[in-house]
Amino acid sequence: xxxIKNILVALDLSALDEKLIMYASFLAERLNVENVYFVHNIKxxxxxxxxxxxxxxxNLDEVIGDxxxxxVKEHFKARANWDVFISEDPYSxxxxxxxxxxxSIDLAIVGNKKHENGTGVVSGKLLRxxxxxxxxxxxxxxxxxxxxxxxxxxxxxxxxxxRVTKDLQEGHDSSLKVVHVxxxxxxxxxxxxxxxxxxxxxxxxxxxxxKFIKKLNYSEPIEPLILLGRESGxxxxxxxxxxxxxxxxxxxxxxxxxxxxxxxxxxxxxEELFNSNLEVPxxxxx
Numbered sequence: 373x374x375x376i377k378n379i380l381v382a383l384d385l386s387a388l389d390e391k392l393i394m395y396a397s398f399l400a401e402r403l404n405v406e407n408v409y410f411v412h413n414i415k416x417x418x419x420x421x422x423x424x425x426x427x428x429x430x431n432l433d434e435v436i437g438d439x440x441x442x443x444v445k446e447h448f449k450a451r452a453n454w455d456v457f458i459s460e461d462p463y464s465x466x467x468x469x470x471x472x473x474x475x476s477i478d479l480a481i482v483g484n485k486k487h488e489n490g491t492g493v494v495s496g497k498l499l500r501x502x503x504x505x506x507x508x509x510x511x512x513x514x515x516x517x518x519x520x521x522x523x524x525x526x527x528x529x530x531x532x533x534x535r536v537t538k539d540l541q542e543g544h545d546s547s548l549k550v551v552h553v554x555x556x557x558x559x560x561x562x563x564x565x566x567x568x569x570x571x572x573x574x575x576x577x578x579x580x581x582x583k584f585i586k587k588l589n590y591s592e593p594i595e596p597l598i599l600l601g602r603e604s605g606x607x608x609x610x611x612x613x614x615x616x617x618x619x620x621x622x623x624x625x626x627x628x629x630x631x632x633x634x635x636x637x638x639x640x641x642x643e644e645l646f647n648s649n650l651e652v653p654x655x656x657x658x
Contacts, residue, residue: 607644
């Protein structure tokens with residue numbers, strides 16, 4: 373895979389910042405990253421006129437910059453170079469996009485605040501705007517990757533996620549589970565019962581899995597995790613299983629799957645997962 377040299381971390385002065393800095397430090401060390409850029413956007417237009425008088429003599433850029441620099445010094449332990457960028461832009465998404473392009477960012481790390489009924493530091497627009505990979509990190513995330521789940525629909529597009537998982541596994545004792553969600557086609561139920569079709573469909577899925585893995589020529593051990601979706605969609609099934617399983621530290625998916633016609637579109641399953649309150653980090657491979 374293309375080596376990840378530069379990481380961007382989006383901060384917003386919330387309680388999640390500490391977790392994002394620590395997770396960025398963990399990934400930077402694991403992947404031998406060269407540079408990490410911590411970015412914060414000051415939205416001065418959101419400051420009430422009630423407080424504008426009190427803040428007129430305060431250099432917010434300097435005060436916030438000093439605070440974030442201290443926070444990064446405390447929690448970032450990786451050997452990579454790092455810097456803190458403070459800016460004022462009406463839209464955080466456009467600022468992050470600018471930094472990604474200017475500094476050749478390979479991976480953007482953002483917070484997942486769905487547990488706190490928030491929208492996070494940025495919205496799901498980044499999923500479409502950025503050309504780099506994106507990792508969303510929830511507050512409950514652990515700085516460890518013992519078990520990786522790789523979600524795939526066996527499409528050619530989804531093969532690229534295994535370049536990421538291989539790099540994450542290299543030199544570490546991490547296991548990989550390939551997650552695929554299938555369903556029994558109910559449109560044929562008037563003629564063939566679901567009970568009769570189920571075993572045949574399952575057998576067919578496992579055959580597809582074996583062919584897919586063989587083409588990957590993957591050097592590390594892989595374990596299949598084939599799930600029956602039934603009425604729920606693939607994203608909901610994966611989400612439910614990450615909540616009940618105790619052996620998943622990171623979920624990796626492709627930005628789009630086999631049913632996406634436009635090269636610029638984001639797959640519906642990926643978008644649903646990105647906007648969900650996952651309890652583990654989600655890595656979207658572009």
